[in-house]
Amino acid sequence: MSKRWLKYLEVARVAVRSRVAYLWDQLLSNVTLVIIMFVFVQLWKVTYAYGNVDAFAGYSLPEMIWYLVATEAIVMSMPRIHATLEQEVKDGDLALRLNKPYNYLLFHYSQFIGEGLFKLATVLALGGLTAYLLVGGFAFYWPALPVFLLLWVTTQTVNFFYSASVGLLAFWMEEVSGVYLLFDRFKWILGGMLLPLEIYPPAVRRVAEVLPFRYMIAGPARLFVKFTWDGVWQLLGPQLVWGLAFGAVCTAIYRLGVRRVDVNGG
């Protein structure tokens, strides 16, 4: 690998190491995840008992809970890149980075992936342990473990460009958190964050199927509990297309925005 790319790998490595230093803080801040999982398990236990069935839309109770572990792992392992970029634009820190020998967006992407990997490990550990203790395990396809790591990277690449595009709107807006919440929650609703898309009514499912959000949450989460090799290819293709599309939008927003930056000496 050339030096040009090695430096980004180094940025990711440093991001992981700096997060490891705050391991306990990270674990404590994931207590909410334990609460979320506990409440969801109670809800679905009652639901399965009420329906008196073993599976809904093809998901057994443990599979439903592990699907939620996977969606939470994807969402909670995402560093708040929109907030970081917004802050850098507002504080002017962005100007300090412009003369550094790296691409601004790639630098943040590397940090995003590095920090995200660490978060993923803690979320999976805590969420997985909670799910295992409450509903037991499921038939996870262990040989595909490296594939899941790859899928996590591709999924978060699409998520990075999606969120970073919103964060960079700070070039024009005083506050982007409201807009981000809008974009993020649309992604949650139509990306199958809380329920597998198979449970949605047909009309909503049809809308979800033409949008990119299912490749950003539901697709990889479904593969996590119901792995097939065909499913991997069916996910990677659209992720590549949407990743390139969001990447192009994000780069365009950045290039337009950075023209507005005035750098003064001092």
Add this chain to the structure above:
Amino acid sequence: MAKFFAFVGAYLKVNLAAALEYRASAVSQVLGMFINDGLWVMFWMLYFTKFPVIRGWTLEDVVVMWAVVTVSVGLAMGLTFNARRIPELVAQGQLDYYLTLPKDVLLHLLVSRISIFNLGDMLFGPVVLVLLVKLTWARVAVFLVASVLAAIIMMAFSVLTGSLTFYMGNSETLSAQLFNTVLHFSTYPAPIFDTGVKVVLFTLIPAGFISTVPVELVREFHWMQFLELLGAAALFSGLAVVVFRHGLKRYESGNLMMMRS
């Protein structure tokens, strides 16, 4: 009492004017929270399409629950956002400002910051209620009173957990986790939990008083249950004031020179 309302009203007016200075971002925050809350109601609508009743609770009950919780979060956090910032303010020695002024420290602290995001919650509750629930004037009245009492409990809980900082050093993460816990439990029907959890939800983590009791009151009013809610609001707010004032005696000034914004 008139002085109290004049003081709170003056702060609210100034804070709102400051927030509306950036109108586009204020609107986007309110709209963002609307969509956020809407997501959860949509989740329940999808859920109840498949399972119409869950241990006696229907979609209408869950919608009332969301309306109560969002209005009470809107009131508690939208209008007194500093209730959530107590650990940060104490740890950074920022209480000095309030200590030098003649108003009650806790009251002054609470009303001096609003959260536009949470004002979105406050607007969401009535909208979803009108759109999805069969209403009578009596039900509306019960809803409003119960939401205010739930807001008082939520604010008091936040002050109580925030006051831990006086005793533990910085309890920012712990306070945030406890607040998130009460909020999370408040947004699910209590009947899904077993007895042990329910006991916790009506004592240590008062989520039951914030959502379940108001929902049951709106469904069918009982004086006894209403008095329980009133008692819980009085107990938690009294406890919050006592613990905050006791903790304040342990506060050490930050000797910080800073601009307040």
